Amino acid sequence: MFGFLKKSPAEPDSPLNVAAAEAPAPAQAQTLSWRDRLKAGLARTRANFGGKLKTVFSRGKVDDELLEDLETLLLTSDVGMEATRHLLHELGTRAKHGRLETPEAIQQALADALYELLQPLEKALDVHTHRPFIIMIAGVNGAGKTTSIGKLAKYFQAQGKSVLLAAGDTFRAAAREQLQIWGERNGVTVIAQESGDPAAVIFDAVAAAKARGIDIVLADTAGRLPTQLNLMEEIAKVRRVIQKADPSGPHETLLVLDANIGQNALQQVKAFDRAIEVSGLVLTKLDGTAKGGIVAAIARQCPKPIRFIGVGEGIDDLRPFDARDFVGALFE
Amino acid sequence: MLDNLTQRLARVMKTLRGEARLTEDNIADALREVRLALLEADVALPAVKEFIAAVKQRAVGEEVIGSLTPGQSLIGVVHRELTKIMGEAHSGLNLATQPPAVILMAGLQGAGKTTTVGKLAKLLRETQKKKVLVVSCDVYRPAAIAQLKTVAAQAGADFFPSIADDKPADIAAGAVDWARRHYYDVLLVDTAGRLAIDGAMMREIAELHAALKPIETLFVVDAMLGQDAVNTAKAFSETLPLTGIILTKLDGDARGGAALSVRHVTGRPIKYAGVGEKLSGLEPFHPERMASRILGMGDVLSLIEDAKKGIDEQKAVEFAKKLKSGKGFDLNDFKEQIGQMRKMGGLSSLMDKLPAQFAQAAGQMQAGAEEKAVGRLEGIINSMTPAERTKPELIKASRKRRIATGAGVQVQEVNRLLNQFEQTQKMMKQFAKGGIAKMMRGMKGMLPGMR
Ligand SMILES: Nc1nc2c(ncn2[C@@H]2O[C@H](COP(=O)(O)OP(=O)(O)OP(=O)(O)O)[C@@H](O)[C@H]2O)c(=O)[nH]1
Ligand SMILES: Nc1nc2c(ncn2[C@@H]2O[C@H](COP(=O)(O)OP(=O)(O)OP(=O)(O)O)[C@@H](O)[C@H]2O)c(=O)[nH]1
Ligand SMILES: [Mg+2]
Ligand SMILES: [Mg+2]
Numbered sequence: 001m002f003g004f005l006k007k008s009p010a011e012p013d014s015p016l017n018v019a020a021a022e023a024p025a026p027a028q029a030q031t032l033s034w035r036d037r038l039k040a041g042l043a044r045t046r047a048n049f050g051g052k053l054k055t056v057f058s059r060g061k062v063d064d065e066l067l068e069d070l071e072t073l074l075l076t077s078d079v080g081m082e083a084t085r086h087l088l089h090e091l092g093t094r095a096k097h098g099r100l101e102t103p104e105a106i107q108q109a110l111a112d113a114l115y116e117l118l119q120p121l122e123k124a125l126d127v128h129t130h131r132p133f134i135i136m137i138a139g140v141n142g143a144g145k146t147t148s149i150g151k152l153a154k155y156f157q158a159q160g161k162s163v164l165l166a167a168g169d170t171f172r173a174a175a176r177e178q179l180q181i182w183g184e185r186n187g188v189t190v191i192a193q194e195s196g197d198p199a200a201v202i203f204d205a206v207a208a209a210k211a212r213g214i215d216i217v218l219a220d221t222a223g224r225l226p227t228q229l230n231l232m233e234e235i236a237k238v239r240r241v242i243q244k245a246d247p248s249g250p251h252e253t254l255l256v257l258d259a260n261i262g263q264n265a266l267q268q269v270k271a272f273d274r275a276i277e278v279s280g281l282v283l284t285k286l287d288g289t290a291k292g293g294i295v296a297a298i299a300r301q302c303p304k305p306i307r308f309i310g311v312g313e314g315i316d317d318l319r320p321f322d323a324r325d326f327v328g329a330l331f332e
Numbered sequence: 333m334l335d336n337l338t339q340r341l342a343r344v345m346k347t348l349r350g351e352a353r354l355t356e357d358n359i360a361d362a363l364r365e366v367r368l369a370l371l372e373a374d375v376a377l378p379a380v381k382e383f384i385a386a387v388k389q390r391a392v393g394e395e396v397i398g399s400l401t402p403g404q405s406l407i408g409v410v411h412r413e414l415t416k417i418m419g420e421a422h423s424g425l426n427l428a429t430q431p432p433a434v435i436l437m438a439g440l441q442g443a444g445k446t447t448t449v450g451k452l453a454k455l456l457r458e459t460q461k462k463k464v465l466v467v468s469c470d471v472y473r474p475a476a477i478a479q480l481k482t483v484a485a486q487a488g489a490d491f492f493p494s495i496a497d498d499k500p501a502d503i504a505a506g507a508v509d510w511a512r513r514h515y516y517d518v519l520l521v522d523t524a525g526r527l528a529i530d531g532a533m534m535r536e537i538a539e540l541h542a543a544l545k546p547i548e549t550l551f552v553v554d555a556m557l558g559q560d561a562v563n564t565a566k567a568f569s570e571t572l573p574l575t576g577i578i579l580t581k582l583d584g585d586a587r588g589g590a591a592l593s594v595r596h597v598t599g600r601p602i603k604y605a606g607v608g609e610k611l612s613g614l615e616p617f618h619p620e621r622m623a624s625r626i627l628g629m630g631d632v633l634s635l636i637e638d639a640k641k642g643i644d645e646q647k648a649v650e651f652a653k654k655l656k657s658g659k660g661f662d663l664n665d666f667k668e669q670i671g672q673m674r675k676m677g678g679l680s681s682l683m684d685k686l687p688a689q690f691a692q693a694a695g696q697m698q699a700g701a702e703e704k705a706v707g708r709l710e711g712i713i714n715s716m717t718p719a720e721r722t723k724p725e726l727i728k729a730s731r732k733r734r735i736a737t738g739a740g741v742q743v744q745e746v747n748r749l750l751n752q753f754e755q756t757q758k759m760m761k762q763f764a765k766g767g768i769a770k771m772m773r774g775m776k777g778m779l780p781g782m783r
Contacts, residue, residue, distance in 0.1 A: 076377045078558040081368065141581060141609065142442025142554070150474075172609070173446075173482035174475040181474035223609075225584040260440065262374030262558025264586035285441065288527035294558065313441070313472070 067092065070110070077293030078262050083300040087113050111327055117296055118323040123305035125252060125280060125320075127161065127216055132209040134217045134242055134249035136202075137282075138235055138272055139256035141223030144284035144310055146175065148256055149218045150182030151310065151318035157186060161215040166205030167192035168238065169222040179220050185315055198222065198234070199241035206245035219250075226271030236275045254307060256282045257294075265294045269302045284310030287317070292326065354391045354405060362406055363388060373626045375589030376562035379596035387413050411623055417592065418619030423601045425452070426575065429547045432465070432511040432519040436544055438537055438572055439552035440564060441525030444580035444606055446476065448552055449522045450483030451606065451614035457488055462517040467492040467507035469500035469540060470524035480522050487611050490516070500524075500536060504544055521546070528567030538571050548575045551598065555582045555605075557590035565597040574598055579617065580606035591622050663721040666753045667713040711739040712749050724753060 067088050074084040090113035091106070100106050127133040135152075137145045146169070153163045165183050167190055169175035176192045183190035191205035202219045209217045221238060224231035242250045255278045257265050272278050281304050286292060295306065306321035363384055370380045391409045427433040435452065437445040449466055456462040466484045470476035477494055484491040492510055494503040504521060511519040521544060526533035541549060551574045553561065568574065577598065579591055582605045591602060602617040713721065715738030720726050727735070727750065736743045 072377065075371045076559045078374075078560075081372055140556070140584070142444065144442065172479075173450075173486070174479035177478045178473075178475035225581065227583060227585050258442065258554075258556075260554070260558060260560055260564075261556045262561075262586070262589070263372060264374070264556045264584065267585055285527075288440070288529065 066106075074293065074296075078297070079293035080263055080266070080297035080301075083117070083293075083296040086300055087117070087296065090116075114296060115323055115327045117299045118327060121281075121295070121299055121303060121306045122321055122323040123280075123307075125305075125307045127156065127251075130246075130248055130251050132164070132206065132214050132217045132246075133251045134206060134209075134219065134246060135252045135254060136219045136221065136239060136242060136250040136276070137254050137256060138221050138276060138278075139223060140225055140258075140261075140268055143223065143256040143258045143261075144282070145169075145223065145256045146178050146182065146220055147313065148254075148282050148284060148308070148310055148318065149179065149220050150185060151315055152218055152308070153182065153186040153188055154315045155308075155318055156216050157188070162213070163188045163216045163218065164205060164209045164212070164214045165190045166202045166217060166219040168198040168202045168220045170196055170198050170201065171222040175220070175222065199238045202238060203241050203245045206242060206249070210246075226267055232271065232275045235272075239276045252307075253277055253279045254282050255280070255304070256284060259283050259286045259292055259294065260288065261294065263294070263297070266297055266301055269298060269304060273302065273304070278304055280305045280307040282306075282308045282310060283321070287311045295326070354394045354409075356388070356392050359388070359391055359406060366406075366410055369627065370589060370592070373587035373589035373628070374556075374558050374561070374593075375626065376559050376593035376596070378562060379593045382596065383413065383417065383592070386417075407627075411627060414592070414623035414626065415620045417595060418622050419595060419601045419617075420619070423576075423603060424616075425456070425548055425603065427460075427462070427518060427547065432508065432516045433548070434508065434519045434521060434544050434546040435548040435550060436521045436537075436541060436546040436572075437523055437550055437552055438568060438574075439525060440527065440554070441473075443525060443552045443554045444578075445525065445552045446470070446479050446483060446522050447609065447611075448550075448578055448580065448604075448606060448614070449480065449520045450487045450489075450611045452604075453484065453489035453518075453520055454487040454611045455614060456518055463515065464489040464518045464520065465492055465507065465511045465514075465516040466490070466520045466522065467503060468494055468522045469503050470522060471496045471498060471500060471503075472524045476522075476524065483611070489520075500540055501543055504540055508544065528564045534567070534571045541572050549573060550576050550578050550603070551594070551600070552578045552580060553590060553594055555579050555588040555590060556584060556586040557593075559593075561590040561593040562597050565594045569598045569600070574600050576601050576603040578602070578604045578606065583607045583613065587626050587628060588622060589626055592626060661757050663713055663716065663724050663753060666756060667710060667721075708739070708741060708745065709749055709752075712736075712741060712746055715739040724750060 070088055070091070071084055074087060075081065079087070087110065091100075091110055094100060094109045094113070095106075098105075098109075100109055127135075137149055139145050149165060153165060156163050163186070165179055165188060167176040167179045169179070170193070176190075180190050180192065189208075191201060191208055193201050193204070198221060205217055205219065208214075219238075219242070221235055222231075224235065226232060239250060239253070253276050255269060255272045257268060261268075269278065269281070281298070283292070283295065283306055286309050298304065298306075308318050309321050309326075311317045311319065366387065367380055367384055370383065371377070375383075387406075387410055390413060391406055394405060394409060425433075425435065437449060439445050446468070453464045453466055456464050464487075466480060466487075466489050468477045468480040470480075471494070477496065481491050481493075492507040494507075500523070507519060507521070510516075521540070523537055523540065524533070526537065528534065549572050551565065551568055551572075553565070557564070577594055577600050579588070579594075579602055582588060595602065602619075602622075605615050605617045607613045607615050712735060715735045716727070720731065720735075727746075732743050732746045736746050739746075
């Protein structure tokens with residue numbers, strides 16, 4: 001345990017019961033700017049986090065009790081023990097060096113510490129290095145893989161790229177039909193097979209993309225949990241087959257994480273990284289989660305660039321990750 | 333990897349050796365550890381607070397009995413309380429109404445609603461011989477209706493067609509009418525995933541509920557959810573009079589603290605647990621196993637139950653007897669046990685039931701390697717004589733050489749097997765004495781190929 005938290009008083013009273021109803025409905029989001037939209041999406045995060053922070057900060061001095069409260073607060077935001085310890089340590093160090101006498105100064109110091117932690121994860125995906133640029137998408141069940149592919153197709157097409165989708169989820173009921181609908185919405189080809197082997201479908205898709213001079217291949221895969229060792233082996237095989245189809249590929253291996261998930265997200269990053277060498281993350285459902293804190297834990301323990309965030313179920317609800325916006329929206 | 337609570341407590345409780353009673357003072361540090369362990373397991377803070385208060389009240393004054401350390405005593409209290417909060421023993425679905433009994437599903441996006449409809453349909457058909465109709469009111473997610481249609485066919489249930497241009501309320505009304513006229517016992521209604529803060533969508537499901545008057549309104553929750561589970565559960569239970577919870581994706585390695593959060597907020601029973609993508613992957617919920625899991629103690633009990641499920645009745649009785657007495661467990665049983673592991677889908681399906689540390693160690697094993705190791709073990713036992721199998725102490729150097737040659741392995745491997753057998757035997761005895769924690773320590777020996 002860290003020294004300045006030695007004395008452990010009774011549970012601090014943190015007003016966690018910020019009413020859920022106050023947050024605006026994301027329904028009319030269509031006309032808002034991306035930042036407004038993320039803000040709308042993060043409104044509850046803000047209400048919760050900011051709300052709690054205000055009570056914490058109104059005390060105005062960095063002492064043990066304040067740090068204890070902050071610890072609680074970070075933990076309840078899914079930041080996790082290790083990253084929480086780090087952030088508090090940072091805050092403690094800053095308190096020693098500078099004058100953190102006002103609540104605003106403390107808030108700024110914590111925001112800065114969080115920003116410094118997250119900033120290195122802000123690395124845009126460069127899809128110009130290869131053609132076709134093969135992107136493989138993986139993740140646990142229901143994380144938002146297929147939906148993210150639908151959004152990515154739109155995103156890349158808007159940048160003038162040609163896109164092809166590969167229906168590599170040959171397992172889940174109607175997974176292929178779901179991707180086909182996203183293909184129709186985007187007006188792009190979906191390579192699929194009646195049944196069978198995900199690796200074979202994706203191999204075909206890469207060949208088709210080469211033949212047609214397509215810029216980007218997005219390969220969907222079935223959801224799987226890291227405990228399903230046979231399925232983890234299967235996805236490793238998919239990766240190997242892509243390599244066979246194109247020795248330089250896959251050029252990006254995206255792991256899709258649901259922002260609602262707690263500490264298990266760390267295990268997911270580690271396990272998928274072992275199996276398929278994850279090169280980037282997509283963090284979905286940020287329009288709904290109250291706390292995006294798991295990102296801080298990931299930054300500490302298994303850092304991977306966060307390429308995109310998902311902020312809704314619509315085709316436009318995808319954005320590149322921006323650490324400053326993210327922290328800003330969290331602390332506003 | 334997360335520390336398990338036993339280790340954490342061992343650290344803070346070291347100073348307490350020799351104290352005969354748990355007091356508010358001597359458990360303060362330990363309770364802080366419990367609190368952190370629960371937070372790390374994703375139990376939401378309000379639920380943690382209430383729980384800690386309850387444990388404190390129960391623990392203070394408790395005598396430290398016999399050979400137990402104060403830490404072990406406290407774990408006992410913690411485990412007991414947690415089990416209690418998880419709910420009473422399994423409660424099934426309530427279908428006692430004028431048919432059709434309508435069951436409405438609700439939950440966040442991707443929680444597992446559609447899959448669970450298929451699982452419940454299969455369960456009701458196969459175990460209760462019900463005539464089941466399913467319908468999708470999800471007009472939003474691409475191919476959601478097609479997904480339910482496929483799942484219904486897999487479950488052998490009838491599917492009431494709907495199209496994405498229909499209104500959910502109209503679809504529901506049509507399905508109820510159809511179910512009534514065709515004498516269905518049960519109508520399962522799938523709905524779109526929705527966020528608790530999405531006012532329009534929450535109103536939609538409230539209206540669906542009002543029109544359907546379901547006897548069961550099930551909240552489907554992903555076991556991997558983090559701290560926000562309380563807020564979500566709160567919003568859903570304020571919008572809908574929930575009657576039960578289904579916890580999905582428990583086949584993963586999440587500690588599943590969300591179970592406690594959701595129980596805390598809704599007070600509703602967790603009726604079933606989803607443990608796989610296949611439609612057979614649904615189990616009654618076991619409060620006591622969930623408590624062990626959240627505390628990082630591994631799902632030891634369900635492992636034992638799985639082992640029992642694989643063997644036939646007669647053998648189960650014998651096995652249970654042996655387990656109880658700790659006596660007479662011989663190499664034949666050991667081989668039997670190895671065979672069971674195979675039947676149960678290989679080691680990988682056992683892994684998630686083991687404490688996190690073991691599972692992690694095992695995860696680093698080559699995939700497939702464990703199966704091979706199991707095969708070799710069986711081979712070795714096969715080259716023993718019946719006498720050697722019932723009396724392993726007979727097996728001395730020359731016999732070992734013969735067995736090794738027969739099985740085509742090195743003598744060391746025979747030794748290793750005998751060691752593993754002995755450990756397992758010891759574990760059985762410990763289990764008979766009632767020590768779960770002791771048994772867990774012995775667990776490692778039960779897994780061939782694991783060092
Ligand atoms: N609110 C919200 N919902 C999302 C987001 N991304 C995906 N979803 C929803 O989450 C659910 C699951 O999404 P899918 O794209 O099917 O997830 P998947 O990872 O492909 O799922 P499997 O293939 O079954 O493993 C759907 O209802 C999506 O509409 C997001 O950013 N915000
Ligand atoms: N491993 C595992 N996967 C599950 C379980 N239950 C559901 N799934 C998977 O989780 C993913 C999402 O399940 P769905 O049934 O589509 O979830 P949903 O709640 O209907 O999703 P939406 O309709 O998009 O809100 C699918 O890939 C399912 O196969 C479970 O208990 N274990
Ligand atoms: Mg999918
Ligand atoms: Mg569904």
